[in-house]
Amino acid sequence: MKPRLSRAPRLAPLGLALLAAFATAALADTTYYQRGxxxxxxxxxxxxxxxxxxxxxxxxxxxxxxxxxxxxxRAAAELAAHKLRQLGAKSQVLLPKERFGYTxxxxxxxxxxxxxxxxAELRAQGFANLRLKELDGQLLSYRVESLGPLxxxxxxxxxxxxxxxxAETPATxxxxxxxxxxxxxxxxxxxxxxxxxAAEDTAGAGGGxxxxxxxxKLEDLRLEAGLPLDNGNAADSLGLVRLTPSLxxxxxxxxxxxxxxxxxxxxxxxxxxxxxxxxDYQESFLRWRGDxxxxxxxxxxxxxxxxxxxxxxxxxxRQDLSRYTLEDIADRYQPQAAARFEFFAGAHKFEAxxxxxxxPSKLAHEDSIWHPxxxxxxxxxxxxxxxxxxxxxxxGDFEEDPExxxxxxxxxxxxxxxxxxxxxxxxxxxRVQPTTPYLRLNPAVRDALLLGLPPPLAVAAGSDAxxxxxxxxxxxxxxxLAFTALDATWRAELVYTSDNPVTGPLLELDTVPAWSWxxxxxxxxxxxxxxxxxxxxxxxxxRGDYAxxxxxxxLSGELENGFAQETWRLRTRLLASTAEGERDYYxxxxxxxxxxxxxxxxxxxxxxxxxxxxxSGFHREHDLxxxxxxxxx
Amino acid sequence: xxxxxxxxxxxALAFSTPARADEAGSRLAQQVYDRPDxxxxxxxxxxxxxxxxxxxxxxxxxxxxxxxxxGETWSLIRFSAPDDIAGTGLLTQDHPAADxxxxxxxxxxxxxxxxxxxxxxxxxxxxxxxxxxxxDRKPDKDSHTLRGTEKFQGQDCQILESVPVSADNSVYSKxxxxxxxQTLIALKVELYEGKASPAKRLEVLKISKVQGYWTVMxxxxxxxxxxxxxxISLTKIAYDKNLPDSLFSQQTLEDPARDAEWRP
Numbered sequence: 040m041k042p043r044l045s046r047a048p049r050l051a052p053l054g055l056a057l058l059a060a061f062a063t064a065a066l067a068d069t070t071y072y073q074r075g076x077x078x079x080x081x082x083x084x085x086x087x088x089x090x091x092x093x094x095x096x097x098x099x100x101x102x103x104x105x106x107x108x109x110x111x112x113r114a115a116a117e118l119a120a121h122k123l124r125q126l127g128a129k130s131q132v133l134l135p136k137e138r139f140g141y142t143x144x145x146x147x148x149x150x151x152x153x154x155x156x157x158x159a160e161l162r163a164q165g166f167a168n169l170r171l172k173e174l175d176g177q178l179l180s181y182r183v184e185s186l187g188p189l190x191x192x193x194x195x196x197x198x199x200x201x202x203x204x205x206a207e208t209p210a211t212x213x214x215x216x217x218x219x220x221x222x223x224x225x226x227x228x229x230x231x232x233x234x235x236x237a238a239e240d241t242a243g244a245g246g247g248x249x250x251x252x253x254x255x256k257l258e259d260l261r262l263e264a265g266l267p268l269d270n271g272n273a274a275d276s277l278g279l280v281r282l283t284p285s286l287x288x289x290x291x292x293x294x295x296x297x298x299x300x301x302x303x304x305x306x307x308x309x310x311x312x313x314x315x316x317x318x319d320y321q322e323s324f325l326r327w328r329g330d331x332x333x334x335x336x337x338x339x340x341x342x343x344x345x346x347x348x349x350x351x352x353x354x355x356x357r358q359d360l361s362r363y364t365l366e367d368i369a370d371r372y373q374p375q376a377a378a379r380f381e382f383f384a385g386a387h388k389f390e391a392x393x394x395x396x397x398x399p400s401k402l403a404h405e406d407s408i409w410h411p412x413x414x415x416x417x418x419x420x421x422x423x424x425x426x427x428x429x430x431x432x433x434x435g436d437f438e439e440d441p442e443x444x445x446x447x448x449x450x451x452x453x454x455x456x457x458x459x460x461x462x463x464x465x466x467x468x469x470r471v472q473p474t475t476p477y478l479r480l481n482p483a484v485r486d487a488l489l490l491g492l493p494p495p496l497a498v499a500a501g502s503d504a505x506x507x508x509x510x511x512x513x514x515x516x517x518x519x520l521a522f523t524a525l526d527a528t529w530r531a532e533l534v535y536t537s538d539n540p541v542t543g544p545l546l547e548l549d550t551v552p553a554w555s556w557x558x559x560x561x562x563x564x565x566x567x568x569x570x571x572x573x574x575x576x577x578x579x580x581x582r583g584d585y586a587x588x589x590x591x592x593x594l595s596g597e598l599e600n601g602f603a604q605e606t607w608r609l610r611t612r613l614l615a616s617t618a619e620g621e622r623d624y625y626x627x628x629x630x631x632x633x634x635x636x637x638x639x640x641x642x643x644x645x646x647x648x649x650x651x652x653x654x655s656g657f658h659r660e661h662d663l664x665x666x667x668x669x670x671x672x
Numbered sequence: 673x674x675x676x677x678x679x680x681x682x683x684a685l686a687f688s689t690p691a692r693a694d695e696a697g698s699r700l701a702q703q704v705y706d707r708p709d710x711x712x713x714x715x716x717x718x719x720x721x722x723x724x725x726x727x728x729x730x731x732x733x734x735x736x737x738x739x740x741x742x743g744e745t746w747s748l749i750r751f752s753a754p755d756d757i758a759g760t761g762l763l764t765q766d767h768p769a770a771d772x773x774x775x776x777x778x779x780x781x782x783x784x785x786x787x788x789x790x791x792x793x794x795x796x797x798x799x800x801x802x803x804x805x806x807x808d809r810k811p812d813k814d815s816h817t818l819r820g821t822e823k824f825q826g827q828d829c830q831i832l833e834s835v836p837v838s839a840d841n842s843v844y845s846k847x848x849x850x851x852x853x854q855t856l857i858a859l860k861v862e863l864y865e866g867k868a869s870p871a872k873r874l875e876v877l878k879i880s881k882v883q884g885y886w887t888v889m890x891x892x893x894x895x896x897x898x899x900x901x902x903x904i905s906l907t908k909i910a911y912d913k914n915l916p917d918s919l920f921s922q923q924t925l926e927d928p929a930r931d932a933e934w935r936p
Contacts, residue, residue, distance in 0.1 A: 134770050234878045256755070295929060322782075333927065340782045347785070369780035383923040458922045460765070460773055463786050521786045523771065528786055566793035566843070604721065604900050605798030636729050637756040671755045 069183045077181030089185055102176045103154035105161070106133070108142040109168050116141035117459055121385045126164065128157075134460065145169075147176060252289050256672060258299065258321075259283035263667035267309075267408075268644075269660045273415070274408050277663070278306035279362075283321060297337075298323045303361075305404065311415075313406040322374050333381040338374040341392055343454050343467050344532060345519035348595050348614075349576050351534035351555035352517045355450065355471035358400040363409045363658060364614065364625050365645065365665075373401065375474075386459035392469075394450035399510060400474040402439055408661050412437060412506075419478060419506075423621075423652035430494035435484070435505025439476060448472060448512050464520040467534075471515060476508030477540040479548040489545065511550050513538040527562040541585040551581040568601040588618035606634040616653065623649025623656045638670040697816035700832055700851060705811045707856040709885050710911030712738040714936045719799050720903040730754070731797050734935045738915045743768030745808055746920035750931055757797070763925045764789060766808055777925045784926055792843045800872060800893040800902040804843050813841050824850045824859050832858075855879060855886040870896055877903075883911045908936035 071077040107123075110116035116132045120143050123130035133142045145161060148154040151171075158169050265277030285299035299321035306314045324337025344350025347368055357375040359366050378393040403409035411420035417429025440446075452469025484505050487497035498505050517534035538550035559574035573596040580589050593616035600609040608631045615624040629643035645663045649656035715735050722728040732753040738746045749762040759779035766772045772789030792804040814834035821830050829850035836842040845866045849858040857879055862870035878890035887909055894901040915934065924930040 134767070289929070292929065292933065328927065328929065331923070333923075342781060342783050369778075372781065381923075383921065385921070388922060458775065458784070458786070460767060460770065523773075523786065523788045523790075526788055526790065528788055530786075561787070563788070563791060563794060566791065568794045601795070601798070604723065604800075604898075605795060634726070634729070636754045 071181045071183070077183050080183045084183070084185065100149055100176060102147040102149060102174055103151045104147040104172045104174055105145040105154050105157045106142050106170050106172050107145055107161075107166060107168050108137065108170060109139055110141040110143070113141055113459070113462065114457060114464075116143055117386055117457065119143055121387065123161075124385070128161075132460065147174075251287075254287040256285050256287070257283065258285050258671055259301070259669065260671065261667065261669040263665055266664045266666075268662040268664055272408065272660055273309055273311040274307045275309035276307075277408075278308075280304040281669075285321070293328050295326045295328075296324070297326070305361075305407070307404075307407060311406050311408070313404055315404045319401065320374065331383045333379075333383075335377075335379045335381075337376070339377055339379065340372055340374045341377055341379055342372060343390075343392075343452075343465070343469075344517075345463075345465065345521055345530050346532055346557045346559055346574060347572065348574060348597075349557060349593065351532050351557055351576070351578070352467055352515070352519065354473040354475075354515070354536070355394065355452075355469065357398055357474045360475070361401050361403045361407070361409065363403070363661075364627075364655075365409075365663075386457055388454075388456045388458070390454040390456070392452050392454070394471065397441055397446060397448055397450070397472050397510065398474075399439075399441055399476060399508070402476070405437075409658070411657070413657070418651075418657060420657040421652070421654045427488075427494060431480070431484070431498060431505055434495045435498045437478070437506045437508075438504035439508045441472075441510050442507065450512065452515070462520065462522045465518070467515065467517040467519070469515040470512060472510040472512050474510070476510065477548075478506045479509045479540070480542075480546050481505050481507060482547075485546045509540060509548065511538050511540050513550075526566070527560050529558075529560050531558045532556060539580060541580065541583065541587045543583075543585050549583070549585060551583050551585070553578055553580045555579075568605065570597075570599045572597050588621075591616060591618040593617075606632065608633060614655070616655075618653075621650040621652045621656075623647075623653030625655045638668065641665075641667050641669075643667070694817050697818040697832055697834075698811070700818060700830060701811040701814070701816040701834065704832075704849075704851060704856050704858070707886070709887070710883070712736075712913055712915040713909060713911045714913055714915070714934055715906055715909040716936055717904060717906040717908075719797070720905070721799055721900070722903065723898070723900045729798070731757070731799070734931065736915060736919055736931065736934060738917075738920060740917075741768070743808075743810070746917075748920055748924065748931060750928055751797075759928050761925045761928065761931075763920060763922075765920065772807075775922070775925060779928075782926075784922060800895050800900060802843050805893075809842075813837060814847070819848070822850065827852050827859060829853070829859060857886055857888060872896060882909055885911055910936045 069080070071080065107119065110119060110132075113132065113136075120130040120132055123143065123145050128145050130143050130145050133144055145166075146154070146157045148157065154171055158171065161169055259281055260283075261279065261281040263277075263279040263281075265279075267274055267277070280303070282302045283299060285297065287298075288296040290296070300323075301319045301321050302316065303319070304314070304316045320338050322339055324335050324339050326336075327334045340356070342350070342353055342356060344352035344356075353372070357373040358371050359373050360371075375394065375398050376396055378395065380391045382389045402411065405412075405414075412418070412432060414432060417432040418424060419428060419432060422428060450469070450471040452467060452471060454465060454467045456465035457463065481501040481503055483501040483503075484497050487500035488494070492500065514537040515534060517532060519530070519532040521528060521530045523529070532555075534555045536553050536555065539553040541549050541551055543549050555576070555578045557574060557576045559572060561570065561572045563569060564571055574594070576591075576593045576595070578591045580587060582589070593614065595614045596612070598611045601607070602609070609628070610631070611626070611628045613624070613626050615622070625645070625647050627643055627645040629641055631639050631641035633639055643665045645661075645665070647655045647658040647661055649659065651657070713736075717733060717735070719731045719733075720728045721730065730753065731751060734750045734752065736748045736750075740746055743766070745764075745766045747762075747764045747766075751757045751760045759777075761777040762774065763777070764772060764774045766789075774787050774789035775784050776787050777784045790807075792802060792807075794803055795801065796803055796806060814836055817833045817835075819831040819833050821828055823829070829852055832849045832851055834847045834849065836844070839845070843865065844863050846864040848862045848864075848870070850860040851857070852859050857876060858874070859876045861874040863872040863874070865871040873894045873896055874891060875894070876888050876891045878888075880887055880889050887906065889906045889909075890904065892901055892903045913934065918924065919931060919934055
């Protein structure tokens with residue numbers, strides 16, 4: 040057991056007093072700093088036949104505060120405050136920062152000797168940077184007042200005091216008596232409830248549904264129809280039906296179980312028609328909670344990245360890319376198999392994550408217009424048009440699933456994060472695989488091409504797929520932060536990855552290190568119902584001779600307008616990027632009618648444009664109008 | 673504890689805390705602000721959003737409030753309905769000499785995001801309440817003038833006019849409050865947004881004495897331009913539960929099961 044600091048007999052629980060972590064003695068014989076003690080004393084007197092009540096008093100007092108100055112970083116100060124709290128002292132970081140660093144309080148006392156005793160205790164615990172500061176603070180105290188002999192059934196209840204005082208007798212909410220103002224109270228009686236106008240009896244209806252031990256829900260029911268806007272599109276119409284049933288079990292306060300799946304039925308009609316039904320797992324896990332810990336085993340979504348969109352840290356998170364960028368963030372990030380341990384210590388959090396097997400991001404059906412390979416056109420999303428690549432695409436085949444060691448690798452990582460006064464930050468270290476595929480040319484096909492064979496013959500030289508998706512494991516080290524200033528929230532991430540796939544001059548696969556960063560801001564323009572997020576991203580590959588761009592920059596953002604008492608919502612998204620002179624953009628706008636909650640009826644338009652060598656440029660003939668309805672039960 | 677604590681909302685808070693142009697007005701504002709309302713409180717309640725000719729929408733929530741020290745209030749709101757926002761949590765830490773910290777937990781992403789804690793405008797979850805209406809408003813942010821007495825709902829009330837000391841510290845240009853002297857609760861507040869006539873009106877419909885604390889159990893905020901109104905009903909409340917600091921932590925914010933045991 041950890042040693043604890045001494046407490047005076049009538050100790051204030053520090054919520055009651057300004058900066059007062061520890062007070063020492065009552066102000067008078069009948070005054071207490073702890074409400075429970077005062078109530079107990081009042082009850083004791085009543086049991087002895089004397090009526091008594093507790094009054095709350097506020098008063099200014101001269102205090103002696105024990106302080107620990109000179110912490111150079113906020114984090115170090117918070118950690119020391121946490122240690123002090125573990126020792127039983129009420130401690131907090133005092134702001135603003137002083138000239139020579141941050142200062143902690145470690146207790147405020149009405150008597151100097153009590154403060155000195157505290158300092159001696161702290162010295163014994165190894166704290167050296169101690170000082171005593173005198174200040175005036177406000178204290179709350181509880182005075183027990185005697186009201187004379189106790190009468191069992193008072194004929195005349197006391198009149199209402201001019202200023203209400205705390206309870207004469209402790210009572211629960213259910214015990215409060217009701218009285219309508221329309222019914223004039225008996226003379227002299229003190230009203231306990233005042234009703235004005237047409238108040239409704241809503242007792243028992245508050246707080247919504249009570250938590251259940253077993254709960255089945257339909258998290259998402261969605262119907263969507265899409266109409267391509269370009270004549271040259273391979274599809275005349277698109278459709279989606281989505282069902283996401285879930286089951287929650289809570290056998291005890293410590294344990295909970297979640298199970299959920301998603302069923303997507305997609306349709307595409309036109310020159311390239313198909314229909315497909317897919318079943319995919321969603322959040323499905325067993326969770327155990329300790330006092331300061333939480334352990335989650337199973338399919339879960341773990342987002343360690345600070346940024347909402349395009350987080351460099353979240354490269355390990357499985358995504359739904361089956362409709363390119365159409366899914367919003369909540370639907371794009373998908374659960375994945377993981378074991379996660381979380382330890383909380385005040386504002387500090389330590390996490391360990393194990394990814395026991397690899398599951399890549401979900402890509403579109405091979406006949407879908409959203410598939411990253413255009414077999415008819417001989418193009419691959421994000422690559423420049425090239426006759427050789429076009430021939431290989433037309434004659435070759437693709438393997439998107441991870442193979443060999445990509446399939447078997449175990450990943451994981453550690454994270455420390457802090458969320459406290461004025462600042463959140465995190466540090467992450469991982470060894471993981473990116474979940475988005477990088478297409479590698481089959482080495483046998485490459486060798487055949489280098490020997491001068493034409494593409495159709497070179498493709499035949501490879502026994503495996505012509506193009507194989509690879510997911511090379513990488514070390515990842517990252518730092519991120521968030522803070523508010525100028526009525527805005529600012530977020531940033533910086534990430535180093537050791538192994539990023541690139542294609543060399545002889546079409547060989549290689550890996551190089553890279554730095555990625557992101558910086559964003561979230562504001563509410565006009566201080567109203569509009570929310571704007573803007574984000575800049577950059578990725579810089581290590582120098583080398585390869586086909587991939589060295590530097591990629593992107594700008595993304597979202598403007599959300601709620602109007603007509605938020606029964607309507609207009610949401611506009613932008614994603615634009617540039618790399619070595621090639622540019623692209625994606626712009627969408629969605630108007631949703633929300634009045635019949637939780638149903639949403641929406642119409643959205645999506646525009647894609649840019650150079651052919653870019654991702655959105657690849658989809659520039661896929662401009663789309665969507666009509667949809669979604670709800671949940 | 674400042675009136676902010678009063679259960680569902682926290683409502684009464686902002687409106688019952690006008691506080692200086694004449695001495696009597698300032699004194700009354702300070703009394704209203706200092707009205708005892710417990711060291712902490714847990715409550716459950718519902719907001720009913722109604723518009724003329726339309727069916728109402730509702731939001732249900734649990735709220736937890738702890739006064740750590742004068743001027744330092746921590747609160748947690750957990751939404752339980754409708755389904756699309758159930759589980760969403762809002763954690764706020766107000767500091768006496770620094771900006772407020774606020775985080776929102778989004779269950780759909782299993783993620784906590786820091787958001788500006790001092791946002792004033794914007795409708796809170798589509799209701800007629802502005803974010804400012806949920807915040808602790810100290811008396812010294814306004815200059816107060818006592819405008820006399822008037823009967824409201826049969827009660828003799830003192831009329832207090834409160835004008836922001838600095839125009840940029842409030843969405844409102846003026847508040848006029850009908851203060852019930854026995855309970856020190858504003859039974860009616862008219863809220864002005866720069867025009868001669870009020871933009872919104874808050875009316876208290878029911879107050880009860882719970883554990884010795886006068887509590888606003890039911891109130892209604894009406895947008896006088898559109899007729900849209902929000903009825904706030906507090907159905908369960910308990911004070912002085914000795915709520916632990918850990919209830920107002922990231923750990924609890926990210927795990928609704930942790931606050932379930934403290935719900936009233």
